[in-house]
Amino acid sequence: MIPLLIALTALYMTALLFILQGFRRLKPPSASMGRPFISVLIAARNEAAHITPLLEALDRQDYPRDRHEILIIDDDSSDTTVKEIDRWQRAHPGSPLRLIHSQGRDQVISPKKHALAQGIAAARGEILLFTDADCLPLSTWISALQGFFTPEVGMVIGYSPYEIPPPRSLLERFLALESLSLAALAAATSGWKRPATCTGRNLAYRKTVWKEVDGFTAIAGFISGDDDLFLKQVLERTRWQVTYALTPEAIVPTRLLTNSRAFFRQRLRHASKGFHYGPKMTTLLALAWLYNLLLVAGTIQSLCQSPMDPRPWMAWAGKSMAELLLLIRFAKPMRRLQFLGIFPLAELLHVGYVVLFGALGPLSRIHWKENAASTAPAGA
Numbered sequence: 001m002i003p004l005l006i007a008l009t010a011l012y013m014t015a016l017l018f019i020l021q022g023f024r025r026l027k028p029p030s031a032s033m034g035r036p037f038i039s040v041l042i043a044a045r046n047e048a049a050h051i052t053p054l055l056e057a058l059d060r061q062d063y064p065r066d067r068h069e070i071l072i073i074d075d076d077s078s079d080t081t082v083k084e085i086d087r088w089q090r091a092h093p094g095s096p097l098r099l100i101h102s103q104g105r106d107q108v109i110s111p112k113k114h115a116l117a118q119g120i121a122a123a124r125g126e127i128l129l130f131t132d133a134d135c136l137p138l139s140t141w142i143s144a145l146q147g148f149f150t151p152e153v154g155m156v157i158g159y160s161p162y163e164i165p166p167p168r169s170l171l172e173r174f175l176a177l178e179s180l181s182l183a184a185l186a187a188a189t190s191g192w193k194r195p196a197t198c199t200g201r202n203l204a205y206r207k208t209v210w211k212e213v214d215g216f217t218a219i220a221g222f223i224s225g226d227d228d229l230f231l232k233q234v235l236e237r238t239r240w241q242v243t244y245a246l247t248p249e250a251i252v253p254t255r256l257l258t259n260s261r262a263f264f265r266q267r268l269r270h271a272s273k274g275f276h277y278g279p280k281m282t283t284l285l286a287l288a289w290l291y292n293l294l295l296v297a298g299t300i301q302s303l304c305q306s307p308m309d310p311r312p313w314m315a316w317a318g319k320s321m322a323e324l325l326l327l328i329r330f331a332k333p334m335r336r337l338q339f340l341g342i343f344p345l346a347e348l349l350h351v352g353y354v355v356l357f358g359a360l361g362p363l364s365r366i367h368w369k370e371n372a373a374s375t376a377p378a379g380a
Contacts, residue, residue: 001301002311005294009315012291016322022191023329026246029147036149038068038142039125039207043102043115045075047133050255051084054133059095063142069096072133073119075112076105098122113216113226120210129204130227134255136164137202144250145204154209154240155231157195158202159183159334160252172256173342174349180339181323184330190244194235200227202245202252205234213237248335292354295319320347 040058044051051072058070074082085099100122102115120128127149131137138144141158148156160179167176182197189196213233219225234240298312324343331337 001294002298002309005291005298005315006311008287008291008294009318012288013318013322016326019185019188019192020326020329022188023246025191026187026244027148027150029144029245029247030150031147035064035067036127036146037125038063038127038129038146039120039123040068040070040129040131040142041073041116041119041123042071042131042133043073043075043112043119044077044081044133045111045115046077046079046081048077048080048084050134051081052088053136054131055085055088055092055095055097057136057139058097059092060139061137061142062139063146065094065096068142069098069124071098071100071119071123073100073102073115075102075115109221110216110223110226112224113220116226117215120207120215123207126207127204128207128210130200130202131160131252132201132254135160135201135252136254137252138249140249141202141252144247145245148243148245148250149204149206152241153243154238155203155205155234155242156245157186157190157198157231157242158204158245158250158252159187160199160201160254161336161339162256163253164255167256170342170345173339174346175256176339177327177342177346178350180331180334180336181327183334184326187244187246187330188326190242193241195231195242195244198227198231201254202250203227206240209234209238209240212240246330246333248333251334289354292351295351296355316347320344323347 042054047054055070061068072085074085082099085097089095089097089099100119102111102118105111105114108114116130127146129142129145145156145158161183162172162175162179167173182199186195186197213230216226216230218233219229222229231242234242295312295315298309298315302309302312320343324340327340327343328337331340
């Protein structure tokens with residue numbers, strides 16, 4: 001077991017150091033696109049507590065008001081979400097806001113993707129920007145993201161940190177660092193033209209791209225995946241380039257999960273897609289899970305020996321060093337170095353976290369918000 005652990009550690013470090021070089025290949029934004037008309041889309045279900053702050057944030061965008069629209073797709077909310085939107089529209093008659101009511105959510109597996117598809121069909125812009133109702137985009141968000149759409153770029157991935165309110169508890173700080181680590185991986189791999197992941201809280205793509213892959217049709221059987229599984233379709237079925245918005249002006253802060261149960265359910269939802277990324281990515285994820293499992297087992301074995309075997313601790317050191325280099329390379333330009341303060345403790349916790357959710361995720365039953373049409377496993 002220990003020789004395999006050391007071999008996987010060497011492989012893991014080599015892979016991360018190679019991926020790290022992708023930052024050098026990322027291109028800065030360009031002013032050549034001018035001011036195309038842009039549609040911002042948000043699917044919202046029972047977001048009465050969050051919708052007004054979101055609309056206020058979108059109203060502060062520095063992008064020309066006559067060159068963008070905001071589409072809120074209400075996914076059959078049972079609270080006062082629609083009333084809050086109506087109240088906002090009456091108070092801001094000049095706002096480029098449109099409200100769309102999703103139809104037929106009880107007939108589909110993925111109500112969120114179904115709602116977004118209706119919004120995209122109604123959108124007037126060629127460039128589509130996506131976020132969630134519990135997010136607060138910076139005033140520069142639209143301008144910053146659209147600057148990355150050079151003629152060959154079809155999709156732009158953005159960073160959405162957990163920092164509303166600023167993280168204070170151990171769980172909150174862990175969430176913030178994990179979000180940063182996933183974003184760092186997405187940014188670095190985007191430099192190699194094969195982004196590993198993305199988030200629907202901060203994402204943009206051309207309507208042409210949407211049509212080229214036939215929307216969400218190929219992934220309609222998955223409850224989630226309007227972001228990362230859609231990204232996979234774009235990479236496999238089109239020649240469009242996908243890039244990362246490595247600029248703090250394009251950040252979309254999101255709200256921290258309210259409790260540990262919400263955290264657990266969200267992580268199961270994310271992990272549930274592990275077998276549906278295709279053979280190559282699934283193999284890589286399986287190897288990563290096996291590596292973390294061996295690291296846990298090797299550490300326990302070392303602690304039970306006298307004297308302790310130093311090799312598992314050498315594996316910890318090598319793994320941590322490579323990961324920290326990747327995080328620093330991303331956090332510095334994004335002005336989020338403060339998230340790294342918890343890194344040593346998070347490094348210890350994260351290994352067990354990966355093993356747990358990697359095992360439970362593919363077996364979980366998930367749904368989009370409450371009262372979802374289906375609770376079948378993702379991909380059923």
